[in-house]
Amino acid sequence: MFNYSEANLESLNNDLDNTLEECKKLVENIKSSTSVNLNDFNDLESTVYDVSGRIAFLGDVHPEEKIRDFGNEADSKIQNFALEIFNDDDLYKKYNEIDISDADKESIEFHKDLGIDFKNAGHGLSDESRNRLIEIDKRLIELGIAFSENIAKDKTELRFSEVELSGLSKNELNNLKKDEEKFIITMAYPDVNAISENCNVRNTREIVWKAFNNRAVEDNIPILKEAVLLRNEKSKLFGFETWAEYRLQNRMAKNPKNVDAMYKDLIPKLQKAAEKEKKDLVIDDIEITDISPWDIRYFISSKRSKTSNIENSELKKYFFIHDVKNEMFKVCEEVFDLEIKSESNETAWHEDVELWSLWEKNGEQLAYFYLDLYPREGKFTHAAVFDISSGGSDRQELPICSMVANFPNPNTGDGLMTFDEVETLFHEFGHVLHNGIGKSKYTRFVGANCEWDFVEAPSQIMEHWVWKVECLKRISKHIETSEPLSEQLCKKLNESKNIGVSLLALRQVSFGLADQHMHGENFNDDLLQIEQASQVVTNIAYPKDTNHLAAFGHLLGGYDAAYYGYLWAEIIGDDLFSRFENEGVLSNSVGVDYKNKILKPGGTIPAENMVESFLGRKWDDEAFLFQKNLLI
Numbered sequence: 001m002f003n004y005s006e007a008n009l010e011s012l013n014n015d016l017d018n019t020l021e022e023c024k025k026l027v028e029n030i031k032s033s034t035s036v037n038l039n040d041f042n043d044l045e046s047t048v049y050d051v052s053g054r055i056a057f058l059g060d061v062h063p064e065e066k067i068r069d070f071g072n073e074a075d076s077k078i079q080n081f082a083l084e085i086f087n088d089d090d091l092y093k094k095y096n097e098i099d100i101s102d103a104d105k106e107s108i109e110f111h112k113d114l115g116i117d118f119k120n121a122g123h124g125l126s127d128e129s130r131n132r133l134i135e136i137d138k139r140l141i142e143l144g145i146a147f148s149e150n151i152a153k154d155k156t157e158l159r160f161s162e163v164e165l166s167g168l169s170k171n172e173l174n175n176l177k178k179d180e181e182k183f184i185i186t187m188a189y190p191d192v193n194a195i196s197e198n199c200n201v202r203n204t205r206e207i208v209w210k211a212f213n214n215r216a217v218e219d220n221i222p223i224l225k226e227a228v229l230l231r232n233e234k235s236k237l238f239g240f241e242t243w244a245e246y247r248l249q250n251r252m253a254k255n256p257k258n259v260d261a262m263y264k265d266l267i268p269k270l271q272k273a274a275e276k277e278k279k280d281l282v283i284d285d286i287e288i289t290d291i292s293p294w295d296i297r298y299f300i301s302s303k304r305s306k307t308s309n310i311e312n313s314e315l316k317k318y319f320f321i322h323d324v325k326n327e328m329f330k331v332c333e334e335v336f337d338l339e340i341k342s343e344s345n346e347t348a349w350h351e352d353v354e355l356w357s358l359w360e361k362n363g364e365q366l367a368y369f370y371l372d373l374y375p376r377e378g379k380f381t382h383a384a385v386f387d388i389s390s391g392g393s394d395r396q397e398l399p400i401c402s403m404v405a406n407f408p409n410p411n412t413g414d415g416l417m418t419f420d421e422v423e424t425l426f427h428e429f430g431h432v433l434h435n436g437i438g439k440s441k442y443t444r445f446v447g448a449n450c451e452w453d454f455v456e457a458p459s460q461i462m463e464h465w466v467w468k469v470e471c472l473k474r475i476s477k478h479i480e481t482s483e484p485l486s487e488q489l490c491k492k493l494n495e496s497k498n499i500g501v502s503l504l505a506l507r508q509v510s511f512g513l514a515d516q517h518m519h520g521e522n523f524n525d526d527l528l529q530i531e532q533a534s535q536v537v538t539n540i541a542y543p544k545d546t547n548h549l550a551a552f553g554h555l556l557g558g559y560d561a562a563y564y565g566y567l568w569a570e571i572i573g574d575d576l577f578s579r580f581e582n583e584g585v586l587s588n589s590v591g592v593d594y595k596n597k598i599l600k601p602g603g604t605i606p607a608e609n610m611v612e613s614f615l616g617r618k619w620d621d622e623a624f625l626f627q628k629n630l631l632i
């Protein structure tokens with residue numbers, strides 16, 4: 001296994017140079033071979049994939065800035081190299097010589113996918129179009145890296161007195177950095193979450209909300225604008241009208257019309273429920289007509305604690321991160337017939353990072369995964385799972401991925417998670433399982449390498465367990481008394497589950513609409529105008545002086561024209577969970593069926609077919625509406 005703890009600039013530089021050389025040799029071998037097959041292309045692909053996991057990945061997580069910078073530079077080099085592979089005319093000739101007359105389904109899919117990549121690289125275009133395409137692709141890679149760097153580099157810090165932070169618990173205050181008499185609110189999630197959910201000073205919430213939603217605005221708006229224009233130009237080179245059409249051709253949704261249809265169907269149902277929710281939520285003498293974006297999470301959090309009859313600060317005491325994580329592992333072991341074992345973390349990039357191995361129960365080892373759970377200076381600021389290696393090579397036999405998150409650190413603070421954070425942990429662990437269990441002989445279809453609008457379904461489904469009494473009682477353990485949440489508290493929490501659910505969903509819908517708007521036929525519209533147009537759907541008045549699109553990392557992080565996928569996948573994830581709902585939340589037989597039919601195939605089978613095989617019918621949105629109490 002690659003040893004991240006020993007990585008330094010020199011070793012990484014050598015590794016990058018050597019691996020790119022190795023890849024060039026693989027390319028030359030293919031070109032001079034008289035019997036090329038798909039495995040040759042797979043070797044090339046897995047070598048590129050893994051070097052990215054060894055080096056580019058460090059741009060998001062390494063504690064040293066110079067190594068993060070190197071990782072980001074390497075990311076750009078590797079992506080460029082990968083593009084050049086598909087540009088190569090001689091390689092394309094060799095691809096066309098591959099005989100697939102006796103190939104199995106998986107190989108036929110891989111062959112087809114490679115063909116699309118070659119076509120997308122410009123084979124079949126005029127020389128002029130092709131040269132322009134290369135320029136566009138290179139520029140888009142540069143823009144993508146700069147965009148996420150600018151978000152991570154935003155060091156906005158706000159200073160408040162204790163009075164201005166009224167509503168925060170003692171623990172939350174203790175977790176904040178201090179500067180003489182003032183508390184410092186950084187743009188890290190634990191700080192921002194504490195304010196937006198618990199601070200009862202409206203003005204403080206407003207200041208923090210605006211700062212957070214205006215991160216990197218000056219630097220990133222021009223970058224985003226350029227990317228949007230280039231994407232549209234690129235889609236036209238291939239005969240598509242819009243980037244969304246180009247991007248959706250290989251997705252479950254297939255085209256933007258199907259995405260629109262999903263939104264058109266759901267929006268009125270959500271809006272109707274949201275109007276009622278607003279009335280139920282308003283507190284602190286705020287007028288309904290005057291509800292601002294920075295009130296919503298505060299209202300919801302307050303109503304939730306009233307309904308569940310427990311304060312957030314008290315609820316957190318039941319969710320010490322290591323206890324939650326260990327019990328989550330046990331639940332997954334039982335439901336999915338797995339074993340999860342702790343490994344020495346001596347290969348990790350930071351002492352706080354954990355290494356675990358994933359096994360079939362009483363069987364073979366499937367994968368490794370790292371958990372990098374706590375915030376650090378310069379680290380990736382969201383929660384996500386990164387593929388490090390697809391396995392199956394001499395260098396790395398088993399797949400490896402890493403969860404990268406920003407949960408409260410038990411080594412420097414109390415390590416107590418909010419309920420939302422517990423949900424996030426389960427969600428991300430769904431990605432880990434998908435990464436670790438998905439099998440294919442081709443790197444391209446291993447683990448979570450499936451249709452992109454399906455990839456969130458195996459993570460969305462995991463969030464359900466957090467709420468189910470059978471699981472909730474197990475993952476909760478009071479930090480002082482070791483007691484689990486009482487049955488009654490679990491029920492109360494569930495009563496609070498859907499509070500404000502439509503308001504929150506509409507905010508997500510607005511993100512998806514903005515994404516579709518800028519990648520649709522009106523791509524030329526001003527970005528602030530796009531932001532504001534998308535907010536109309538929420539029925540909440542947004543301020544005119546913020547533009548969160550600048551800090552919306554998804555837009556240049558691979559989710560362009562694809563953010564809708566979260567909702568799409570949530571609908572599917574809810575439908576998948578309906579079998580657990582009906583046959584037993586912790587049912588091992590459903591769990592194993594789910595593992596075999598949904599997780600194991602990775603990207604080898606179209607998601608539509610996997611889902612139908614697991615459900616025994618086509619998927620629909622009934623379970624989604626049921627979960628949110630929106631069934632009429």
Ligand SMILES: [Zn+2]
Pocket residue numbers: 427428431456459
């Ligand atoms: Zn996810």
